[in-house]
Amino acid sequence: MKKVTALMLAVMLLLTLSNCGRKARDGIKDTVAKTENLEETTGLKTVSVLVDLVDDAPAEAITKTLNKVHGFGEEFMYQLEILPPSFNAQERDIAITRVRTEIMAGKGPDLFICAHKLYGYNAGLDTTLFFKFPVQAMSNHLFLPLDNYIENAGNIDWDSLQPVVMNAGRNEEGQQIIPLTYTFEATLFDSSYTPEAKFPMTWERMTEDPDPNICAASNGYLYNIIGNLADYSKDAPAFSEEELLGWVTKQYDTWQSIPEESRDVPRVWMDQGYLSDPDVDISLSGEEEYTMIPLYNRLGGVTANITTFAAINRNARYPDEAFRVIDYLLDPEVQQTSNIFQYCMQGLPVYTGTGNSDTPSGSCWQMNETNYKAITEMQEQINAANFPGPVDANLWTVQWYDEEARKKSVHEKYVLIEMLLAES
Incomplete structure (x- = not known):
């Protein structure tokens, strides 16, 4: 009996450890779980942001910009996931597969900030894009329509943005993708x-x-x-x-x-x-x-080739706070002077006045x-x-x-x- 009892206890212990390990792994892998953990710690809403910009984009440049969004630190926090660069192909593929699986399950990040590199210039055939066909992602209802948000935005002057480029992020449901930079x-x-x-x-x-x-x-x-x-x-x-x-x-x-x-x-x-x-x-x-x-x-x-865009997950937990980021990024001064635009994105900002005589000093687009x-x-x-x-x-x-x-x-x-x- 003692041997049987000992064996049963050992099996129970192994099952418990296995279950704990599975929960730990799930906590690491699941975007929603990570944000919920941070919310328990801070007591604030946590906006999950998937960032996939130029290879080796400095994380400090990203956070320096996003931390200036109105309400950050007081009304909400961020949970950033920066995808591995293209030269870490295996790690990148694993991360992309995991997040795509979350999205298909109705979860995933609240906000996407993604780069699309140029084949023949800074991308090769082995470059894996998070969204291979963003236009089809709109048709597949992955992104949230944003027209109502745009109408009530505080920093967006839509008429000052390159019209054909911006229209590429629109379908019959309205504007879903917000181009940020482009080139030609x-x-x-x-x-x-x-x-x-x-x-x-x-x-x-x-x-x-x-x-x-x-x-x-x-x-x-x-x-x-x-x-x-x-x-x-x-x-x-x-x-x-x-x-x-x-x-x-x-x-x-x-x-x-x-x-x-x-x-x-x-x-x-x-x-x-x-x-x-x-x-x-x-x-x-x-x-x-x-x-x-x-x-x-x-x-x-x-x-024009759209080299960076933002979009909000249709299943976002905090779409209002996620749009605050987009609103901030479309401010003309932010486009011309912020760390994220100058060091983490390629191409010209969508603000058509970029480079004019009013361009702020210190901007790399003078x-x-x-x-x-x-x-x-x-x-x-x-x-x-x-x-x-x-x-x-x-x-x-x-x-x-x-x-x-x-x-x-x-x-x-x-x-x-x-x-x-x-x-x-």
Whole structure:
């Protein structure tokens, strides 16, 4: 009997320890559990925030900004989860899978602040995005419609935000995604160069222009040339395989026709206070003035890439407090001077006055008058805005040098794009 009793006690102890261990693991893994624990400690509401910004974004820069939101420390606290960077692929995949599972179970973070990197510039094929297709996430009712919040917001002047970029976060239910930063592709020339052509123009017109500089400026990324990439109402590409093959062929033929001395031009991205490229570092705030030609898309406008956005979980426990963060982040001064915008995000803030003469001192987006005017003109020509993702990645890897390889590559990538959109 003593042996049986001892055995039963041992089994009970193991079950108890196993149950405690499971609860501990659940407490670590579950976002709601973590916030509830913090609420018990502080006595304040706790807003859970998922942060996925540039790799190695300094946590101090994030907290320095968020801690200035009205009511923080008095009415509510934060529980931040900063996802592992893309170079820690295994840890990142585990964290993403866990949070996605929570969301599917009707839980998850209250607020998402997410970056979307640019394939071919600062992202590769192995880069895992938390939301692969943000537009489809809206259709799948993952985000909270925010129109009523926006109407009553204290810091938001919606008319001062880039309209086409902001509209990319809207569907029939209203505004659900709030773009924070974006970028677009352009080519820089010395101000002594003045093109004779009249802008804007279509991409096809760029490739046929007698000015070799304009032809060279047409040689950008396919996803910017195409413009709108997907018809999300049909879960299908917004272009045919034949069209894609034609664009790739024309791009290659145009490049072959450009004199070698005209090929070496800085094709660059709009970024923090300069036009950024791995091999180019050009300040816009000094005395140097530039002639800028954007990469026009096939419809004659400029394609914007949304590089950071915020959204509120439709199942958020504290949506009012979560929106306070968005309201704060859309304040023009915060966009131009805060730590989170300057050190943790890439691209231009959505505030269209960024870089004008009223830009606060210390902002990394200061520009001289000529450069600000040139950037403003290009901003006003934006007619398409995309969230970079798997479609861009596949377009980035299309081969173009050999005709047979080109046809095969276009077909393979187009079929894969179709599959990805159908599964989204």
